Amino acid sequence: MDIASVSNPRIKRLVALRDRRERDREGVFVVEGIRELERAVSAGLRPLEIYYDPGRFPGPPVPADVALSVAPDGMDRASYRRRSQGVIGIFARFDMDLDHLAPPPSPLYLLAESIEKPGNLGALLRTADAVGAAGLIVTDTGADPFSPNVIRSSTGALFSIPVAVATLDRAVTWLRGHDIKIFAADPGAADVLWSVDLTGPCAIVAGSEHAGLSDRARSAADSLVRIPMHGEGDSLNVSVSMAVLAYEALRQRRPHS
Amino acid sequence: MDIASVSNPRIKRLVALRDRRERDREGVFVVEGIRELERAVSAGLRPLEIYYDPGRFPGPPVPADVALSVAPDGMDRASYRRRSQGVIGIFARFDMDLDHLAPPPSPLYLLAESIEKPGNLGALLRTADAVGAAGLIVTDTGADPFSPNVIRSSTGALFSIPVAVATLDRAVTWLRGHDIKIFAADPGAADVLWSVDLTGPCAIVAGSEHAGLSDRARSAADSLVRIPMHGEGDSLNVSVSMAVLAYEALRQRRPHS
Incomplete structure (x- = not known):
């Protein structure tokens, strides 16, 4: 599935998750970067969604069933990093009790x-x-x-x-x-x-x-x-x-x- | 000696030293904060100048002969820190050979x-x-x-x-x-x-x-x-x-x- 436009509601929400209050409200955290995402997945965490820019991240990332490809400008807008590696995962928070x-x-x-x-x-x-x-x-x-x-x-x-x-x-x-x-x-x-x-x-x-x-x-x-x-x-x-x-x-x- | 005004040339220069190129040009470095300045002086470094705001730093700092009191707004303008401790020293760079x-x-x-x-x-x-x-x-x-x-x-x-x-x-x-x-x-x-x-x-x-x-x-x-x-x-x-x-x-x- 492709989401080409920055005005797409899912990209808008992804960009909104840059704000801590929005992440708190949804009970999620955001993992950016190839290595970090690999470590999250290999630790047994299952992403709710993964967004990737095929130009930067030869995807789809694993697990592929929750992966959505994104246009470069959408990725840049959602990214925390100056140079995005082209992949962002959304995960449900886990308990730290x-x-x-x-x-x-x-x-x-x-x-x-x-x-x-x-x-x-x-x-x-x-x-x-x-x-x-x-x-x-x-x-x-x-x-x-x-x-x-x-x-x-x-x-x-x-x-x-x-x-x-x-x-x-x-x-x-x-x-x-x-x-x-x-x-x-x-x-x-x-x-x-x-x-x-x-x-x-x-x-x-x-x-x-x-x-x-x-x-x-x-x-x-x-x-x-x-x-x-x-x-x-x-x-x-x-x-x-x-x-x-x-x-x-x-x-x-x-x-x- | 008091330098009350931000438009004073010495304060203008102090503010200019926030820029690395200006520090490079003068061959100086800037030490901000009470503890850091004390450690520089106790290590045997002699400041070329010290600027202090008497409202925040009960001065004059040692060595007093190079200390100049500054109005609060001048200090804030020259300071790198969000909350200035009211004292800034200028030192000649030392050799790192x-x-x-x-x-x-x-x-x-x-x-x-x-x-x-x-x-x-x-x-x-x-x-x-x-x-x-x-x-x-x-x-x-x-x-x-x-x-x-x-x-x-x-x-x-x-x-x-x-x-x-x-x-x-x-x-x-x-x-x-x-x-x-x-x-x-x-x-x-x-x-x-x-x-x-x-x-x-x-x-x-x-x-x-x-x-x-x-x-x-x-x-x-x-x-x-x-x-x-x-x-x-x-x-x-x-x-x-x-x-x-x-x-x-x-x-x-x-x-x-």
């Missing part, structure tokens, strides 16, 4: 407080994916995990890593209920990361860029962990801190250590 | 190829500062290290960490000349980071976000090192990779290991 997380044996969770910037949340998802985390829990977040910026900067990791959004209290209760120890990154901690045992079930907690670790997270932690800082600065980017701590956990957990 | 780097015993250098985004360069500087690197070498960079975005996202680390800009060939020659071993991060490497010896003089090399490690960097490396990837993605953000590798070097180098 804590109860959907199913901890494997000796899970490694990442818990980030108060992430405001979509780029930081996307980078965290990439880190969580790289370390093979059992999931990423975000508390009191201002960033919408379904925003196009998060999907883009996560390079699609949003689809491969279980994500939960919760209050800190609920997250702590959930972790305790699953016997998962809480290690919080704190520049004032006595113990450095290399001297704590991260081989058991654990959650690594990092505070926000601006406020640092909250007092409530600090008191909820089973253990505070310090990443040594050797320069003038007093903090690392949150996804950098998480990666340094998570790779130390992987080092400790590797066979023949 | 490799020959200014003076390697300490067993130095740890970070070398990044083809960094395009100012935010990535800023994050790398923060990482270099945190790990106490002897310096950051950037090759074939598209990002201007003196850009306001780099200074801001580095939170001032540009002033505390020695930075050199060079071609890859010159950087490799320089490192070899100082008996510094080159470890390049490569997802296809046989050795994982935990099994290589990073205790000697070394430079950690990471490729660009998009192209990865260049063939020339790969063949120039004494050793290729792999950061294990456990997810769907095949790469980490460059400052995350650098931090993971550099903290492994610090772990190996710490006393009583």
Whole structure:
């Protein structure tokens, strides 16, 4: 089926979905880009619709039964990106409730407080994916995990890593209920990361860029962990801190250590 | 001395310095924000001029002999930030030639190829500062290290960490000349980071976000090192990779290991 005209109602709606309120109203999110769409589909998500410009995307994309070809100007109008790769998928939002997380044996969770910037949340998802985390829990977040910026900067990791959004209290209760120890990154901690045992079930907690670790997270932690800082600065980017701590956990957990 | 009017020639010039070409022409860079300016001054840099709005910045800032008070509208017009902290310093650019780097015993250098985004360069500087690197070498960079975005996202680390800009060939020659071993991060490497010896003089090399490690960097490396990837993605953000590798070097180098 071809939809050549920008005035076509479906293209009009696709363009309208650039607006968060419209996406919220429909309960959908938008995935743009070849790699991101492939990762969403290979993670088992089924698109409601896919729009593609055959001049840029030799289609039809999979699954073909929901694919609609679009004229170049319609694609450009609907695209978030400066240089569109010619394919956009629409998906129903999935649930990010804590109860959907199913901890494997000796899970490694990442818990980030108060992430405001979509780029930081996307980078965290990439880190969580790289370390093979059992999931990423975000508390009191201002960033919408379904925003196009998060999907883009996560390079699609949003689809491969279980994500939960919760209050800190609920997250702590959930972790305790699953016997998962809480290690919080704190520049004032006595113990450095290399001297704590991260081989058991654990959650690594990092505070926000601006406020640092909250007092409530600090008191909820089973253990505070310090990443040594050797320069003038007093903090690392949150996804950098998480990666340094998570790779130390992987080092400790590797066979023949 | 007070400069109340936006039409004052000095304010006009300050506003003109928002333009990179104007900064290039004058050979200066602009530091905005209280923390960043403090870090520049405490690193031993002497501002040519400082402009401040006494309503926002209880001045005069140090060094007072080059400080000029400015009316709020002049400050807002000159500011890059949405919410100005009321202080802007102008500095002469410093030299980023490799020959200014003076390697300490067993130095740890970070070398990044083809960094395009100012935010990535800023994050790398923060990482270099945190790990106490002897310096950051950037090759074939598209990002201007003196850009306001780099200074801001580095939170001032540009002033505390020695930075050199060079071609890859010159950087490799320089490192070899100082008996510094080159470890390049490569997802296809046989050795994982935990099994290589990073205790000697070394430079950690990471490729660009998009192209990865260049063939020339790969063949120039004494050793290729792999950061294990456990997810769907095949790469980490460059400052995350650098931090993971550099903290492994610090772990190996710490006393009583």
